[in-house]
Amino acid sequence: MQGKLDKIANITLVMKTLDNNLPFNLQIENQLFSSGYELVAGGDEAGRGPIAGPVVAAIVVIKPGIYIPEVDDSKKLSSKKREKLFEEIITMVTDWSVAVVGPDLIDRLNIYRATKFALKVALNSLSIKPEALILDALELKGFSGKQISLVKADEISFAVACASILAKVIRDKIMEQYDKDFPGYGFKKNKGYLTREHREALELLGPSPIHRKSFEPIKSFYGQLKLFEKV
Template sequence: MSPLPRGVALRRDAGLYGYERALARCGFTPVAGVDEAGRGACAGPLVVAAVILPRRGRVDGLTDSKLLSPNAREEVYEEITRRAVAWSVVVIPPGELDRAGLHVCNLAGMRRALARLAVRPAYVLSDGFPVPGLDVPGLAIWKGDQVAACVAAASVVAKVTRDRIMTELDARYPRYGFAVHKGYVTADHQRALQEHGPCPEHRMRYVNVARAARLKPAGDVMDGVETSKVRDNEFVPEIA
């Protein structure tokens, strides 16, 4: 975790809204949270969202999107988008992920989502890793979508947006079951890949997709880590 700004103190029992309250007490307001959905999928876009929540009131049921049922996520999404001071979404298609690389696109998407906010934040909270190149200070928080309200809100907006996209893609490419697994690697998805090969929504840098297409790529991603070397027909992970 990155250090908090000087003068900002956070109690261990501060709760989900503790970061925003602590930063506001020291003049850092508004605070934006940013997070993505689809980083580990081998098909479909990467979706990045940024959210600024109101200082007063709480979003009922807000937590990390992965801990919510699909119906609960939809309900929380509706309340976030209705009550947020500002929110934005950036959708990065598979072709762009293949050209530039997953992590590069992830960071660029976060910067774009923050730049699109109708209200300029005074501080940015991100999940897991810092976002370089911002013109405001920021803090990277380990499991930020579970401990910071604005990051949790961004995770919900990103996840719901991406799930809706994958459901639409399922109607276009019904062989793959996108509406069920949302582009992540499952046994059924892998069987469909082996039987039909990849569709235009698959990410060709991923090992399983490249093998299904009978390609030998220069760079791949396994478990969200950039890879570029082959040894004994296996890809060796390298952090980009």
Template structure:
């Protein structure tokens, strides 16, 4: 475990950072940062990449993570922000905001895949980090659960699109709804499939 190596070299407050919704064409991008009280503890043995867990498991682990964290921050990046600068820029800036939102300053930051440029804290970007670092896995769960809750809420506002089921990602059902009902304000106009629909008058 990466955290074990960092702890053995003297680092204590290690933050994990991850996002949910980067590849979706609707809804916000949600990013979480979390400092676990003891990332080596057995109580986190079930914490892993949120995509490998069921919704029920994620909800249960969400509470475990919150209750056993030194500090956590969850931020939502709006569709407007995503469209104005692109999803990658929004992702990096969102990670920065999440880290700066931690009430306890981390001594080291682990991110999933992407480096936070200009962060004045030692950091490491790890490809598929949510599979090898429990702190990143914990952040992925916080982000995923939060975003899923947001998308279920948006489902009641936009009942024709099935947001509760696909969470804003492209599926046959979502594509069919877009073709029939058109693009809404929660769809990302900077994404190619949505831009094409707008170009075609949807």
């Protein structure tokens, strides 16, 4: 119960003390800076929804004074814009890290736990330890600093938006390589999401090694295969 109250308090604090001189997506970071936190991190992931490929998590650390006006939630940006911003972000931020968790581990842990694991790996891989961490609707156990979990944090936090761009760009590059390794599924275009063309490719080719066996319709495919083997 206390955790839920803390979340409400965090959101209320931000809404009550908006600084009209600052961009909206820098308000949370500014409040942390004003409270004495000098190293603020934002974390986000890409690839929770697809039926193929990895989930990729990124953590970005910023100090006061770091801001890129064009940064926004990665889903709102074109691929060309994301790639341009990727280079700016890794050049300007204080520190950053990315972790990739493949489909085998996703199947073993489930996607929620695999996402948290990826974020923990990325966090522990940083060269600089952040004093505060902002996440998108997740909490990480073991982080000793201040932690803020907000729904759609990538829309209201600059640091989280930066992390979302890094995770998205890197995952897209991975899926483009998988398109070459496993042709026929359209991974370059669909990035592992279940489109009509992707479903048709599955019916024709069957699952590839990077399809997630715990996700439908892959799960049913292997379930039917086991039944067939028992006959």
